[in-house]
Amino acid sequence: MNHRPENTPVIVGVGEITHRTKDLEQGIEPIDLMAGALREAERDAGAALLAQLDSLDMVLVRSWPYPDPCGLIERRLGVKPARNVYGPSGGESPVRHIHEAALRIARGESRVAAVTGGESRYTVEAASKAGVTLPWSEREPLQPTPVAAAFLHEVAVAHGMFLPIYLYPLYENASHAAWGQTPREAMAESALLWSRYSEVAATNPYAWLKKTYSPAQIGEATAHNRMIAWPYTKHMVANPLVNMGAAVLMTGLGVARELGIPEERLIYVWGGAQANEPRDILGRDQYARSHAQDLVMETILAQAGGDASAFSMLELYSCFPVVPKMARRTLGLAADARMTSTGGLSFFGAPLNNYMTHAAAGLVRALREDRGKLALLYGQGEFVTKHHALVLASKPPAPDALQEDYSVQSAADARRAPVPPVVAEHAGPATIETFTVIYERDGRPNRAVVVGRTPAGARLMARVDATETATLAQLTSLERSPIGSRGEVSKGPDGLLRWKASA
Ligand SMILES: CC(=O)SCCNC(=O)CCNC(=O)[C@H](O)C(C)(C)COP(=O)(O)OP(=O)(O)OC[C@H]1O[C@@H](n2cnc3c(N)ncnc32)[C@H](O)[C@@H]1OP(=O)(O)O
Structure with a gap:
């Protein structure tokens, strides 16, 4: 994509809030976590950006679904962006929002763009258990049936197989068998990997659990670390019980210079790739790998020159161990490579769809300290379904690096073997x-x-x-x-x- 040099998209400000309290009266609702994170991102940029906001993407909120979330945040901040978009759902969605905002800036359609998200599930659950009604903004009622029941095969729904905690293990068990590991070896790999994620969380000021867990504390089932779904224990699954908000502010290079934002604080969006698996888990050809993830990883690797060591930092999405375990094999990374800069969804915390906004914020701060380096931001959504990766860097990309068409869907689909028919009857x-x-x-x-x-x-x-x-x-x-x-x-x-x- 050829764009004017002054429209080269840059991330200029990031903000994060982690609000850990058991006191229900102190609880902060998601919209205020987002408003706070956006103000923090503006302070971080050091320029009055929110008044100039023309594009706002809000990550879908699960813990407190608002009837008009974009309108609400506009009123909170006193802003009126020409474009505001809410959702759709997906752990990869912050990566897509940042990528799409970069493309709009490159095309000259946007001057100042924001991506934000926030969740207060820790307080919402605690209030629900205590029978307390939180005095927060108006919210939508809870959905009576799980959203996934609408697109999963009726056989899976009849078996109660519509939650991530039950579906990701299907990939874990199939993939480690395909890699020739015994279950013991696979569990040891997961526990060691997760222990390393926890080490990073322990040093991240925004993490929910700031503690290093040993592989044994993660892998061994105990009363405090119960088995959830084989082979995953509680410490191996995402922890959605957090109160967190994050925001990213972006402009073109020309606007950043006009506003006097120092060059060494600018982080460039180089390009990315995206592909999906079929939404229905039973409508896939196999469970030992994800063709969509493979293609996204292979494409991003090629964008970085063909060698994953070009990434001085990575965030490989980590709702369950199988996701980064598959990704690191495709990237050709060693088992002891550091695959997070954030701490992972089990330890940093899993603010539902919004982990990757935090990951982007953390990578931006880290890249500012490590000039001339590249980072890989890989988000994943639903049930190993949606894959989106982005290269961020503290140096400008080649002029045509950012491509309009970043989908590698057809190449992923071309790798699929025939999908077997599903039968409800067999003896x-x-x-x-x-x-x-x-x-x-x-x-x-x-x-x-x-x-x-x-x-x-x-x-x-x-x-x-x-x-x-x-x-x-x-x-x-x-x-x-x-x-x-x-x-x-x-x-x-x-x-x-x-x-x-x-x-
Ligand atoms: C694309 C994607 O991202 S898919 C991922 C989507 N996310 C998920 O699937 C979330 C999966 N995880 C969960 O649903 C929950 O963590 C569960 C069900 C496994 C456990 O939740 P609960 O049953 O509420 O937890 P439990 O009652 O055992 O323990 C409560 C305590 O443990 C904490 N906790 C809950 N889950 C976790 C976890 N996974 N890791 C660490 N701590 C946790 C709670 O915050 C609470 O702490 P507190 O005592 O300090 O207040």
């Missing part, structure tokens, strides 16, 4: 394609859910009841992955298929 033998075991709060298994393949190649979903101890023991063996092993499928009394390991 007889089948093999395990992937699975998870879902646990009660006291650590006992509630049930397992197996994704299987019939001898004809069709895909099915089948349940293992908690009473099926032999099958559960096979599924949770640390020495041998059950992926590819045989079982018998029959129909249960509730109409859902049942799975039993073959003797």
Whole structure:
């Protein structure tokens, strides 16, 4: 894309707020966390930018859904941007908002743009448990059914498989078997990786949990670190119970200079790539990798010159270990590479869709201290579904680096094998394609859910009841992955298929 040099997009200011309190009266609602983060970003830029704001992207708020969030923040800040856009949902969405804002600035359509998000789920949950009504702005009622139920296959919904904590383990178990790891080796890799994420969180002033956890504290199931869904413990899953807001302010190089923002504080948006998996988890060709993630990583690597060591800092999205474990293999990074500058969604905290705005803010601050360097910002959304990566740098890109068309969707789709048909009925033998075991709060298994393949190649979903101890023991063996092993499928009394390991 050829743009005028003065329209080269730059990030000029970032702001973050982490508000950790158990006192409900002190709780801050998401809109005020965002307003505070935007004011902080303006202070960081050192120029009166908010009065000139012409574009505002707000990351979708889950903890307190407002009927008119953009209008509300405009009134809070006394601004009236010509363009304001709210959502849509997705852990990758802040990366997309920053990328799209950069393109609008490059095209000359925007002078000053903001991306912001905020969540107060810690206070909202605490208030709900205490039966307290928070005296905050008007909110929408809770959605009666999970949003994902609308686009997931009815078989998955019937098995209760519509939450991230149950669906990411399907990728974890399939991918580590494909890498030839035993479950014990895979869990050790996750625990070590997460321990390193926690080390970074421990030094991030905005992190929720500022403490280094050892691999054993993360990987071993205990009363304080219960099993959530095999093989993930509570410390291996994102922690959404946080109160956090973040904002990023962007302009063109010409505006930044006009406003006197020092050159050494400007961070450039070089370019990026995006692709998606089919939304329905059962509508995918396999679970051992994500073609969309692969293509995004390969493309971003090529943009950086073909070697991931060009990135002096990275943020590989980390709602569950399998996401950065897959990404680092595609990038060709060593197992001990530092894959976060923020601390990860388990330790820094997971303000639902907005982690990546915090990650961008942290990378901007770090790049200012490390002149001439590149950073990789990779966000992921839904259920290994949406992938978006961006290269940020403390030096200008080549003039044509930022491309209008950053989708690598068709290349990702070209790699897909045929997707097997899903059957709701089957009786007889089948093999395990992937699975998870879902646990009660006291650590006992509630049930397992197996994704299987019939001898004809069709895909099915089948349940293992908690009473099926032999099958559960096979599924949770640390020495041998059950992926590819045989079982018998029959129909249960509730109409859902049942799975039993073959003797
Ligand atoms: C694209 C994507 O990003 S997909 C990811 C989407 N996000 C998710 O799926 C979130 C997954 N995580 C969760 O839902 C929750 O963390 C759960 C259900 C696993 C645990 O939540 P709860 O049952 O409320 O936690 P529990 O009652 O065991 O413990 C409460 C305490 O642990 C904390 N806590 C809750 N979850 C976590 C966690 N994952 N890690 C660390 N601490 C946590 C709470 O803040 C609370 O702390 P406090 O005592 O200081 O107030």
